[in-house]
Amino acid sequence: MNIKTANQKQQKQALIANTALKMFAETNFYDISINSIAAASGVAKGTVFNYFKTKENIFMHLLLVGYQDFFTQTISQFNENKITDLNGLKDFLLSNTEDLIDNHLTLIKLNVLRGPILEGKASMEETIQGRKYLYQIHERLATDIHNSFAEISVAMANKIFIVQSSIVSGLINLSDLDSFNQQPINNDLSDFTVSIKDDALTTFDCYLTGLFLKLKES
Amino acid sequence: MNIKTANQKQQKQALIANTALKMFAETNFYDISINSIAAASGVAKGTVFNYFKTKENIFMHLLLVGYQDFFTQTISQFNENKITDLNGLKDFLLSNTEDLIDNHLTLIKLNVLRGPILEGKASMEETIQGRKYLYQIHERLATDIHNSFAEISVAMANKIFIVQSSIVSGLINLSDLDSFNQQPINNDLSDFTVSIKDDALTTFDCYLTGLFLKLKES
Amino acid sequence: MNIKTANQKQQKQALIANTALKMFAETNFYDISINSIAAASGVAKGTVFNYFKTKENIFMHLLLVGYQDFFTQTISQFNENKITDLNGLKDFLLSNTEDLIDNHLTLIKLNVLRGPILEGKASMEETIQGRKYLYQIHERLATDIHNSFAEISVAMANKIFIVQSSIVSGLINLSDLDSFNQQPINNDLSDFTVSIKDDALTTFDCYLTGLFLKLKES
Amino acid sequence: MNIKTANQKQQKQALIANTALKMFAETNFYDISINSIAAASGVAKGTVFNYFKTKENIFMHLLLVGYQDFFTQTISQFNENKITDLNGLKDFLLSNTEDLIDNHLTLIKLNVLRGPILEGKASMEETIQGRKYLYQIHERLATDIHNSFAEISVAMANKIFIVQSSIVSGLINLSDLDSFNQQPINNDLSDFTVSIKDDALTTFDCYLTGLFLKLKES
DNA sequence: GATGAATGAGGATTCATTCAT
DNA sequence: GATGAATGAATCCTCATTCAT
Numbered sequence: 001m002n003i004k005t006a007n008q009k010q011q012k013q014a015l016i017a018n019t020a021l022k023m024f025a026e027t028n029f030y031d032i033s034i035n036s037i038a039a040a041s042g043v044a045k046g047t048v049f050n051y052f053k054t055k056e057n058i059f060m061h062l063l064l065v066g067y068q069d070f071f072t073q074t075i076s077q078f079n080e081n082k083i084t085d086l087n088g089l090k091d092f093l094l095s096n097t098e099d100l101i102d103n104h105l106t107l108i109k110l111n112v113l114r115g116p117i118l119e120g121k122a123s124m125e126e127t128i129q130g131r132k133y134l135y136q137i138h139e140r141l142a143t144d145i146h147n148s149f150a151e152i153s154v155a156m157a158n159k160i161f162i163v164q165s166s167i168v169s170g171l172i173n174l175s176d177l178d179s180f181n182q183q184p185i186n187n188d189l190s191d192f193t194v195s196i197k198d199d200a201l202t203t204f205d206c207y208l209t210g211l212f213l214k215l216k217e218s
Numbered sequence: 219m220n221i222k223t224a225n226q227k228q229q230k231q232a233l234i235a236n237t238a239l240k241m242f243a244e245t246n247f248y249d250i251s252i253n254s255i256a257a258a259s260g261v262a263k264g265t266v267f268n269y270f271k272t273k274e275n276i277f278m279h280l281l282l283v284g285y286q287d288f289f290t291q292t293i294s295q296f297n298e299n300k301i302t303d304l305n306g307l308k309d310f311l312l313s314n315t316e317d318l319i320d321n322h323l324t325l326i327k328l329n330v331l332r333g334p335i336l337e338g339k340a341s342m343e344e345t346i347q348g349r350k351y352l353y354q355i356h357e358r359l360a361t362d363i364h365n366s367f368a369e370i371s372v373a374m375a376n377k378i379f380i381v382q383s384s385i386v387s388g389l390i391n392l393s394d395l396d397s398f399n400q401q402p403i404n405n406d407l408s409d410f411t412v413s414i415k416d417d418a419l420t421t422f423d424c425y426l427t428g429l430f431l432k433l434k435e436s
Numbered sequence: 437m438n439i440k441t442a443n444q445k446q447q448k449q450a451l452i453a454n455t456a457l458k459m460f461a462e463t464n465f466y467d468i469s470i471n472s473i474a475a476a477s478g479v480a481k482g483t484v485f486n487y488f489k490t491k492e493n494i495f496m497h498l499l500l501v502g503y504q505d506f507f508t509q510t511i512s513q514f515n516e517n518k519i520t521d522l523n524g525l526k527d528f529l530l531s532n533t534e535d536l537i538d539n540h541l542t543l544i545k546l547n548v549l550r551g552p553i554l555e556g557k558a559s560m561e562e563t564i565q566g567r568k569y570l571y572q573i574h575e576r577l578a579t580d581i582h583n584s585f586a587e588i589s590v591a592m593a594n595k596i597f598i599v600q601s602s603i604v605s606g607l608i609n610l611s612d613l614d615s616f617n618q619q620p621i622n623n624d625l626s627d628f629t630v631s632i633k634d635d636a637l638t639t640f641d642c643y644l645t646g647l648f649l650k651l652k653e654s
Numbered sequence: 655m656n657i658k659t660a661n662q663k664q665q666k667q668a669l670i671a672n673t674a675l676k677m678f679a680e681t682n683f684y685d686i687s688i689n690s691i692a693a694a695s696g697v698a699k700g701t702v703f704n705y706f707k708t709k710e711n712i713f714m715h716l717l718l719v720g721y722q723d724f725f726t727q728t729i730s731q732f733n734e735n736k737i738t739d740l741n742g743l744k745d746f747l748l749s750n751t752e753d754l755i756d757n758h759l760t761l762i763k764l765n766v767l768r769g770p771i772l773e774g775k776a777s778m779e780e781t782i783q784g785r786k787y788l789y790q791i792h793e794r795l796a797t798d799i800h801n802s803f804a805e806i807s808v809a810m811a812n813k814i815f816i817v818q819s820s821i822v823s824g825l826i827n828l829s830d831l832d833s834f835n836q837q838p839i840n841n842d843l844s845d846f847t848v849s850i851k852d853d854a855l856t857t858f859d860c861y862l863t864g865l866f867l868k869l870k871e872s
Numbered sequence: 873g874a875t876g877a878a879t880g881a882g883g884a885t886t887c888a889t890t891c892a893t
Numbered sequence: 894g895a896t897g898a899a900t901g902a903a904t905c906c907t908c909a910t911t912c913a914t
Binding site: 464466547548550551552553555556560563564567568571574575578590591594595598599601602603604605606609610611612613616617619621623625626627628630635639641642643644645646649650 | 682684765766768769770771773774778781782785786789792793796808809812813816817819820821822823824825827828829830831834835839841843844845846848853857859860861862863864865867868
């Protein structure tokens with residue numbers, strides 16, 4: 001049969017997108033060619049363009065769907081956990097951050113591309129639609145938190161996750177200061193060695209501590 | 219005179235580099251061509267290559283020299299200020315961050331390029347030399363802080379500035395979530411509006427508050 | 437049809453390669469641009485690179501395939517001719533040389549590029565594979581000669597053809613001594629006028645005469 | 655004193671030219687830049703152009719002067735040797751060839767450039783003048799040989815040296831068939847291993863044997 | 873829907889040559 | 894005569910995208 005069901009279509013699209021995601025984990029956007037994505041996916045170059053109008057659309061899609069999934073999962077986990085105090089919330093947010101770093105680091109890296117690179121050539125209509133859906137999920141997560149913690153406004157809850165991503169994203173950019181092109185610089189540079197996970201958790205912890213302190217004081 | 223003094227040569231190099239920096243404030247690295255840098259600098263394409271071996275070297279140079287200048291200036295300001303308590307230190311660091319954002323934002327944006335893009339083609343020798351010099355300055359700043367605040371180790375002082383850059387860098391990546399390609403999305407997205415300066419200062423403030431709190435507790 | 441058969445692909449590859457070969461008959465390697473090859477072939481620049489990874493690969497391909505064809509044809513001709521004595525062999529080799537000069541002169545000229553220019557950028561794997569195949573053919577020709585003339589070892593037969601190419605190649609390099617950039621120098625320079633064909637045949641004839649004489653003596 | 659004597663000028667010209675010659679012994683013409691010649695000579699780039707109008711002129715100069723010297727020396731050696739018979743002449747020519755290979759191989763390599771590369775951009779006037787002078791020397795050598803061996807015409811004597819260069823030049827082009835870009839190919843390729851000196855001497859020997867045999871027969 | 877051949881704009885980089893000092 | 898900064902033409906090669914089959 002030549003007419004694929006919607007499901008089959010989605011599967012091939014997902015195959016291509018996930019291949020691109022894996023490649024992006026190890027390679028720079030500009031060093032990933034449509035050719036290599038097609039080859040690694042086991043499809044023809046033209047097929048890639050059947051599923052994504054442009055190269056940028058692939059990565060915009062990954063960014064949107066990835067974050068949608070991540071926050072959907074975060075909502076579930078938050079609601080399962082029946083957290084009652086701010087300390088519990090902080091623990092939850094830190095463990096959520098650990099999950100983000102362990103399992104969705106490329107998602108964070110995609111953020112760097114979004115504004116300066118992807119938006120220039122990604123489909124505006126699709127992107128905005130995807131982004132609105134993402135914001136709905138994000139807003140729902142924030143609302144759930146607000147419903148459990150009246151002192152945390154929805155806006156503040158949203159901002160907490162923006163800061164979460166920012167810290168991880170920023171530390172990625174500042175990592176590898178003690179090496180050049182993967183080759184370690186011989187000097188002792190322990191003061192400039194960034195461990196993304198340790199440093200992100202510590203930084204986010206301090207941030208939340210300070211934030212909740214101010215909350216109580218006001 | 220065709221035999222330029224070292225100073226004259228440095229001036230022309232600075233002219234080219236600064237032109238590139240201005241362009242980078244508004245344009246993506248891959249959308250800046252050597253051609254356009256040359257044209258904007260008012261020199262021939264070949265002249266650019268007389269001063270920088272590769273395109274990547276231009277931006278690596280900007281990154282290193284920019285940070286060297288920023289931290290040198292920070293050292294002066296710190297020592298002028300005769301800060302005596304942690305609150306004063308926090309104020310100093312926040313005002314320093316404001317300066318960073320107001321006057322050196324492209325510097326932070328350059329960090330994104332460093333690992334994945336610049337190091338692949340920048341001169342390793344020059345870069346490592348420049349980086350070692352930068353680390354010396356950084357370390358000196360950290361030491362000066364440690365000398366004034368015994369409870370802040372040199373390592374911690376260094377880390378504070380890494381976190382400072384990370385937060386600003388990360389928020390840049392997360393900014394403009396309420397628009398697409400500079401065009402605002404019509405919905406009300408105030409919860410997803412990032413003000414780099416406000417959010418960076420708030421985030422860094424909370425972080426420092428939490429950090430200094432832990433410091434006192436321990 | 438957009439899925440070309442292997443044969444169709446070979447034809448287009450041959451079209452590009454043969455265009456390059458014709459250009460090389462009249463122009464120096466460095467004055468032949470990919471642009472001009474594409475234009476002369478009636479295809480786009482990118483198409484040339486679809487068939488050959490580098491400019492050097494085009495000419496390496498021509499060299500290998502050209503010699504493979506020439507020696508394959510030489511084998512056929514040798515076996516058709518039922519040569520019985522050394523004089524007959526000499527006549528055969530001289531007539532073979534005439535054919536080489538009349539119909540495959542650019543092949544000889546390509547030898548100059550091989551070591552110093554082509555090998556630096558041509559695909560090593562493809563080249564070695566092509567060269568091994570060429571050597572097999574060459575060896576087969578030498579073996580056939582040895583089978584007819586026990587006194588001529590396989591090694592010697594191989595060397596005869598290397599000398600054949602060398603003499604023609606060398607005389608090409610020494611030709612046009614009586615002109616400058618195709619413009620004749622007015623003096624009488626008949627002593628320095630090289631006729632590639634006449635001189636190559638005479639030289640090869642003398643060489644073979646001397647070689648076979650030594651053969652009989654030993 | 656700012657006005658250099660003719661001798662001083664010649665010395666600097668010779669310095670630049672000889673540096674270029676040494677570089678050409680190991681590097682392809684197109685991989686030798688004026689910049690590198692200037693640097694290796696210890697002079698400025700502009701100075702090179704004070705002594706040679708174009709890059710091609712440098713190598714044309716080397717070719718002409720090199721051959722002038724070689725044949726001048728050959729004349730002396732011939733006249734010192736008082737050769738009386740053809741066997742003695744053959745020995746002289748072979749020993750002369752050995753000298754050519756051992757001490758002037760780059761001269762032979764320059765021949766390859768002459769027609770296709772140098773003449774296009776070398777000064778015609780200078781070249782023709784240099785070439786006429788070279789032909790006079792060449793002719794004198796041929797005449798001296800003819801005066802000792804009446805059966806060898808001046809034209810034939812001239813041709814012998816053209817063939818000498820051709821054989822060496824051709825074998826250079828055919829050498830290194832058993833390696834790729836200086837890396838040996840692992841197969842046993844002894845039949846395709848060219849020893850420039852051995853093979854050139856053998857080939858030239860056979861050629862002379864055959865030539866002198868025909869001479870006697872006629 | 874899948875394919876992959878063809879396209880050609882675009883970019884980094886090289887280098888001989890000029891010429892003001 | 895020496896210098897070396899400036900020039901810009903020229904070249905190879907990449908790669909997203911199109912589209913006929």
